Amino acid sequence: xxxxxxxxxxxxxxxxxxxxxxxxxxxxxxxxxxxxxxxxxxxxxxxxxxxxxxxxxxxxxxxxxxxxxxxxxxxxxxxxxxxxxxxxxxxxxxxxxxxxxxxxxxxxxxxxxxxxxxxxxxxxxxxxxxxxxxxxxxxxxxxxxxxxxxxxxxxxxxxxxxxxxxxxxxxxxxxxxxxxxxxxxxxxxxxxxxxxxxxxxxxxxxxxxxxxxxxxxxxxxxxxxxxxxxxxxxxxxxxxxxxxxxxxxxxxxxxxxxxxxxxxxxxxxxxxxxxxxxxxxxxxxxxxxxxxxxxxxxxxxxxxxxxxxxxxxxxxxxxxxxxxxxxxxxxxxxxxxxxxxxxxxxxxxxxxxxxxxxxxxxxxxxxxxxxxxxxxxxxxxxxxxxxxxxxxxxxxxxxxxxxxxxxxxxxxxxxxxxxxxxxxxxxxxxxxxxxxxxxxxxxxxxxxxxxxxxxxxxxxxxxxxxxxxxxxxxxxxxx
Numbered sequence: 001x002x003x004x005x006x007x008x009x010x011x012x013x014x015x016x017x018x019x020x021x022x023x024x025x026x027x028x029x030x031x032x033x034x035x036x037x038x039x040x041x042x043x044x045x046x047x048x049x050x051x052x053x054x055x056x057x058x059x060x061x062x063x064x065x066x067x068x069x070x071x072x073x074x075x076x077x078x079x080x081x082x083x084x085x086x087x088x089x090x091x092x093x094x095x096x097x098x099x100x101x102x103x104x105x106x107x108x109x110x111x112x113x114x115x116x117x118x119x120x121x122x123x124x125x126x127x128x129x130x131x132x133x134x135x136x137x138x139x140x141x142x143x144x145x146x147x148x149x150x151x152x153x154x155x156x157x158x159x160x161x162x163x164x165x166x167x168x169x170x171x172x173x174x175x176x177x178x179x180x181x182x183x184x185x186x187x188x189x190x191x192x193x194x195x196x197x198x199x200x201x202x203x204x205x206x207x208x209x210x211x212x213x214x215x216x217x218x219x220x221x222x223x224x225x226x227x228x229x230x231x232x233x234x235x236x237x238x239x240x241x242x243x244x245x246x247x248x249x250x251x252x253x254x255x256x257x258x259x260x261x262x263x264x265x266x267x268x269x270x271x272x273x274x275x276x277x278x279x280x281x282x283x284x285x286x287x288x289x290x291x292x293x294x295x296x297x298x299x300x301x302x303x304x305x306x307x308x309x310x311x312x313x314x315x316x317x318x319x320x321x322x323x324x325x326x327x328x329x330x331x332x333x334x335x336x337x338x339x340x341x342x343x344x345x346x347x348x349x350x351x352x353x354x355x356x357x358x359x360x361x362x363x364x365x366x367x368x369x370x371x372x373x374x375x376x377x378x379x380x381x382x383x384x385x386x387x388x389x390x391x392x393x394x395x396x397x398x399x400x401x402x403x404x405x406x407x408x409x410x411x412x413x414x415x416x417x418x419x420x421x422x423x424x425x426x427x428x429x430x431x432x433x434x435x436x437x438x439x440x441x442x443x444x445x446x447x448x449x450x451x452x453x454x455x456x457x458x459x460x461x462x463x464x465x466x467x468x469x470x471x472x473x474x475x476x477x478x479x
Contacts, residue, residue, distance in 0.1 A: 075128055076103040077112075078135040086114040086122070086140060098138075114138050118216060120145065148192060150179035150236040150244045167248040170256070171229055175222040175248055181212045181238055192218050192236050199231040224250050254327035257298055261324055261334060262341055264292050269339025279304070282337055283320040283366055287359040289336040290322050299325040302362045303333075305353020314354060314470050315372075320362070321350065354470045365469050372462045379455045386448040393441040400434040407431060 005019035005026065019026060079088055081098040088096045090110050095102050098114065107130040114122040119140040128134065152167035153176045159165055169175050181192050190212045195204040205227065210218045222234070229252045237243040251259065268289055274281065286302050293300040304320045306312035322334040333342040333350035342350045356362040411424035 075105045075107060075130050076101055076133045077105065077126075077128070078133065079112075079114075079138070080136070081114050081116070081122070081138045081140055083116070083140065086116040086119075086138070089113040089115065112136065114140060116140050119143065144182055146182055146238060146240040146242050148179065148181040148236050148238045148242050148244045150177055150234065150246050152177050152234075152246045152248050154248070164247055166231075167246070168256070168259075169224055169248060169250050171250055171252045172225050175224050175227075175234070175250070177220045177222070177234065177246065178217065179220075179236055179244065180217050181236075182216055192238055194220055194222070195235045195237070196222060196227075197233045197235065199233065204235075205232075229255050252327075254330060257296075257324070257326040258332060258341065260296055261293065261298075261326070261332060264296075265289060265334045265336060265341065266339050268292065268336065274337040279318050279320060279369065280366060283362055285336045286320040286322050287362060289334055290359060293322060293324055293334070302356040302359065303350070303353045304356070304362070304365060305349065307347060307349040310349055310352065314466055317353060323351070323355070356469075361469065361472075365466070368462055368466050368469070372459070372466065375455065375459050375462060379452075379459055382448060382452050382455055386445070386452050389441065389445045389448055393438065393445050396434060396438050396441055400431065400438055403427065403431055403434060 005022060078101050079096075079098055084098050086098045087094060088098060088100060088102070090102070090112060092111070092113070105128045107128050110126050110128060112124050112126050116122075120143040122138050122140050122143055124136070124138075126134065126136070152165075154167035154169060156168035157165060158168065167175075179192065191209045192212060193207065194210055195207045197204050206222070208220075208222075210220045212218050227250050229250050231247065231249050233245050233247055235243055235245045268285075272285060272288070274285065283302075283304070290300050290302055301323050302320065303323050304314070304317045306317050307319055307321075309316065321336055323331050324334060326332050331344075331351065333344075333347075335342055335350075344351050354365065356365065407424070407427050411420070411427065414420075416424060
């Protein structure tokens with residue numbers, strides 16, 4: 001007997017547990033007549049309804065698209081910043097420059113960022129809601145870190161041993177500085193307060209206010225006419241309490257010259273070795289430094305003297321250095337072999353001696369000193385020979401006189417035996433021989449005397465030239 005699937009009505013074998021057509025479990029044991037018969041659909045009516053459904057769906061889709069488009073167009077951000085001109089970034093993607101409007105945004109969370117070249121980045125997490133517009137006004141100064149900086153402007157800038165930068169200004173000129181200032185808010189007091197302090201003091205000498213320009217910079221010129229020469233600090237401050245300081249020095253022309261001279265002699269000492277304490281070595285080094293000083297346009301003299309003995313004369317001068325006029329009638333000594341300056345109160349011997357206008361005159365002095373020293377050696381040698389020869393002559397003369405006296409007393413006017421006569425002849429020959437020796441010694445002594453006198457004349461001429469140079473140097477220093 002056939003069985004029929006109660007689900008789909010397909011005929012199945014009697015013993016099949018499941019329908020081979022739809023897979024349903026077969027627990028129905030009725031006959032084919034028991035299976036309900038599905039009526040045939042009305043094909044014409046079915047086709048008309050399908051078309052109707054499609055039209056409805058199309059209209060719905062069009063309406064939905066229009067509605068979504070409207071909603072998305074209303075999902076916008078209107079962005080403004082103070083100041084304007086900031087770059088706008090959504091999730092790190094550039095979207096424009098303030099002021100601007102960003103439309104058609106998908107709803108969701110965004111990281112909004114404003115970037116401006118004069119302000120720290122301004123960031124905020126925002127939520128975009130479908131169909132809603134959002135307006136954001138950003139004050140870029142919210143994230144500003146207040147600060148102020150000041151820098152000196154000078155043709156001469158030095159750095160001390162601690163690394164501090166210091167500007168040098170001439171007495172009577174203007175102290176010019178510039179700086180930058182970032183205030184907590186642009187609408188606050190747009191000024192920097194400038195205070196000038198003398199080094200080592202706590203109360204300002206003068207205080208003034210400087211306007212910050214639109215680009216956060218400022219410039220200042222402090223009149224230094226009323227400020228005495230010396231070291232100063234200038235402090236720039238803003239209302240939020242931030243400060244910045246710069247050091248500067250106001251110099252008179254004398255101070256400037258002293259500073260330049262100190263640098264010259266220190267730099268020279270670093271690259272030149274002083275081998276021995278010798279006048280001629282010192283003189284060569286002094287000439288080098290004199291030439292360097294002259295290129296600075298300062299009046300300089302070369303000096304030969306004795307820095308240890310104030311009573312020494314030129315014959316005892318064993319050192320040379322440079323002395324420079326730093327201001328009218330104000331001089332400073334440059335110890336060229338030691339690399340330092342010497343004030344008169346420190347060692348007045350540096351301000352005594354022979355003063356030379358230029359290296360040529362010093363060279364003349366050096367040549368005369370060499371000639372003088374050599375002449376002293378020659379003179380000493382000749383003098384020693386002369387004294388030796390005088391001693392030899394005097395000794396020979398004494399012997400001759402003693403021998404002559406003995407001859408005269410013993411043989412002259414006496415009756416002599418043959419033996420005595422022969423002895424007297426021998427004594428007479430000895431006297432004649434000693435007389436010849438004395439004549440020769442006298443000739444040698446006369447020659448040495450002549451040589452001695454010539455060398456003394458040379459020595460006197462050198463001495464006179466040295467004295468003339470010394471006198472000229474004294475006049476030069478006092479003129």
